[in-house]
Amino acid sequence: MSAGALTWRKASRSTNNGGNCVELASFAETVAVRDSKDPEGARLLVERAAFAALLVEVKSGTTG
Template identity: 45%
Template structure:
C-alpha cells in the first residue's frame, strides 16, 4: 500500500481489501511514523513502524503477491 509519509493523518483501508473482513488500515500523521491497525477492531491496538521498515515490508509483500 503506497502512502506518502507524514501526509495521511486519517486511517485508510488497504487497496487490497476484498470485503472479507481481513483488512488493515494505515495512517501516517508524521513523517517518522506509519501506524497500522486491524479494520475489524478500530479501538484495538495499533502497530507503529519506522517508514523504512514499512517500505521494506510492503516491497517484500509485493514480491510474494506477484
C-alpha cells in the same frame, strides 16, 4: 495518539462486508497499522523506512 487524530486508509481491494483488513495511517515518520474490525484496539507503529522495505518484500514474494 487518538483515533480521531489520524486519517485511516483501507486497501482499495478491501470490501465493506466484514473482511479481514488492516488500516494504515501516516503519523510523523511512522506508519500506524490497526485491525479494521477493532478500530479502538491496539495499534502498531512502524518506522516509514521499515514499512517501505516490508512492502517491497511482500510485493516480490520473498517474505516467508
